[in-house]
Amino acid sequence: MTRPATRIDLRQEAYEVIASATAQHLPQETGGILLGYREDSNVVVTHALVVDGQGASTHRYVRDDVTANALLAAFLAQRAGDDPTGYVGEWHSHPAPSGPSPTDVAAMQATAREYDGPLALLVYAPGGADPFFGLITRRRRWGRVTSKKATVLPPPPRFEELGPLPDGAVRRDGPVFISYRQSDGSPQAESIENLLRAAGLVVWRDRTDLRPGTTTDRLEQALTQGLSAAVLVVTPETVHSDIVRERELPRLLQLDEDPAFSLCIANKTARAGSGAQCDYDAPDRLLRLAPSRTLADKKQSNMLQPSGEREIVRDLLMHRVEQRKSAIRSEDRAFTIRVQTRPVPFAMDAGEDDLHIRIRGASDGRLPSREGLQLLQTTLPLTSDAVYAAGAQTVRVFGGAHLSVALALGAALPETKIGNVEVVDARGALWTSAETGDDPLTSDLHTQLADLEHARTPDGHDRVAIFVSLTPNPDRTAFEQLLHESSDGFAAAATISVAGEDRLDPREAARLSAAAAQQIKGLAARSGRAEVHLAFHGPYTMALLVGRHLNTLRTVVYEWDGATAGGPSYTPALVLEPGVTDGPITKVRLGQ
Structure with a gap:
């Protein structure tokens, strides 16, 4: 026996x-x-x-x-x-x-x-x-x-064995999936998520997109029903995540076999004895793939360096453009961007637009959030490069945003780089930067200089304040308060406005946006290429089109705030310098 x-x-x-x-x-x-x-x-x-x-x-x-x-x-x-x-x-x-x-x-x-x-x-x-x-x-x-x-x-497997990927698991219009360990990876995942959204990419994130039900079942649906890319965030505590190791990672590796899919590895595990260099062997080790070099042989971004996040955003933007470039060129269609400010974005918002820029709004009030503008400061140069790389003759923008955001987006799509920009308003009307031949010529711009108590700034640096109002009967109260309360003063000030009581006709957009920018440049030039302090009042469509002509100026952009105790006022939001490295936003002033 x-x-x-x-x-x-x-x-x-x-x-x-x-x-x-x-x-x-x-x-x-x-x-x-x-x-x-x-x-x-x-x-x-x-x-x-x-x-x-x-x-x-x-x-x-x-x-x-x-x-x-x-x-x-x-x-x-x-x-x-x-x-x-x-x-x-x-x-x-x-x-x-x-x-x-x-x-x-x-x-x-x-x-x-x-x-x-x-x-x-x-x-x-x-x-x-x-x-x-x-x-x-x-x-x-x-x-x-x-x-x-x-x-x-050994103990029995905790999860059922994964089968092959179903058809449609990779989709060029799909969201970017973020895989991470919650205990120590949440801050990094949220930072990457916010940057990707500000750059124009749609993100799937468990805290907003995981529907009610069994976690593993919902994850399986998300991982097999149409993703375009993923970011695997590797932190020291990843070693304890069976969800990442046993469910998400195997699916991501399967997806990555498709050339239409892009897997980015965000490595935030430091090399022994170094606080700035990451350990490129750590992902395989912590996810129990070692001694194989499954992840070590893939490109990894060092999250211990500020450039690591930008690298991931740039790579995923360029991947998305690469997947869509042939269709854009063969169909000779416009490159589409949708812009929205919304407190909580969702992956289900993904649509046919080439990019979908989302800026988190402020928790209260009507001003944009400082964090949102800082994200835009980081991502706009990358978004601009991606749009240019697509090779489209026209960029078409949908949605709506704060005027400071519209001006900044326009500055990222300058006339020197992008041929034609079209903006679709809430009514579906098209406002374009290119002359169409059907301009009714019913509106014209007028510039009125303002009397100032001090003709020069105390610190010797020339600054001009300009109020652009493209609506009938503009209220100058907040602008006059800005002139009166500015501690540094202005060398000159002026109002640029339209005559008449009728709303602007979208067909006038090309002529009026170019004329407004030309007058702004002229006022700055007469004061020695002065720094422009711009208070803009009008349709966001025109703000975007005017912004693309301000490539030679340093412009401080203001937002109107109607919630202040002393009545409506203008608050400096950001500084635009499109012609410098890392422009067009070089400084966020909101909330300083």
Whole structure:
């Protein structure tokens, strides 16, 4: 009669401790002690403790006995008096697939001489088909110690095995998926999410887009029903995320096999001894892919450097443009951008637009948020480059935004770089920067200089204040308050307005936007190329078209605020300098 093989039953909690500790320490060995109970000649391992090794290396681990005894005592002190859980053996890792060495066996036999009953030795060597090697050692009669190979029974998989990707899992119009560990990856994920949205990309994020239901089922739907790209955020705590490791990562690697999909790795794990250099081997190690170099051989962005986030945004913008460029050129269609300010954007907002710029609004009041403008400051140069790379002859903008945002977006689409810009208003009317030949010529601009108490600025730097009002019967109260209350004063001030009481005709947009910009430039030139302080009142469509002509000026853009205690006023929002590096927004002044 054949005896059944001796076995070591490894329970889930112990398995996770061993696997995660091994991942964190690779390529060095690590180890510790096993706790559980015995069933005849078999051992059930319910818990595992990690014990630092003395001089651990890639081929050596010797546990610290003092630390091990202290950890064991602390563990047992928390158990009930009738709990059978106790010390049942040792474990350690090997960086390459191999079983217990003769040294390991000898050490285990020495330990077994002091105990009654079987003791287990587990060696965990990730990378092989069967990563666990087991050994049962026990003291027998007359002090003889025997060691016998044991079958290791790991815990059953926590998730069902993934099947092949369904058709339509990759879609060029789909959102960007962000995968991260919530405990320490949430700030980085949120930062990347906000930048991607400000750049014009639609993002799937669990905190806003995960619908009610079983988490794994909803994640599976999101990962298989039309993504265009993904960002895998790798932080030190990623090692403990079974959702990222077992559900999200395998699907992302499958998706990445499609050239229409782009996987970016945001690495925020520092190299040992460095606070600025990331560990490019960490993603494979923490996600238990090591010793393979599945992720190490892919491009990784260093999140410990400010340039890391910009790199991801640029890469994903260019990927999106590359996927859409052929259709744009073959169909000779406009490159479309939708702009909106909304408190909570959703992935379901993804549509046919080439880019969908979302700026988070302020929590209260009508002004844009300082954070939103700062995001736009970072992303607008990247968005501008992406639009130019598409090679479209026309850019068409939908939606609506604060006037400071419209002026900034216009400055990012300058006449020197983009041939024609069209803006569609809420009624569906088209306002274009190109002359169409049907201009009714019913409106004209008039410039009126203002009388100032001080003709020069106290600090000697020339500044001109200009109020552009493209609506009938403009209210100059807030602008006059700006002139009166400015501590630095202005060298000159003027109002540019339209005559008459009729609303602007969209067909006049090209002529009037160019004329308004020309008058602004002329006023600045007469004061020695002065810094322009611009208070704009009118349709956002015209603000965007005027903004694209201000490429030679330094312009401080103001937002109208009707919520101040002293009545409506103009508040400086941002500084535009389209002709400099990292422009067009060079400074956010709102909230200073």
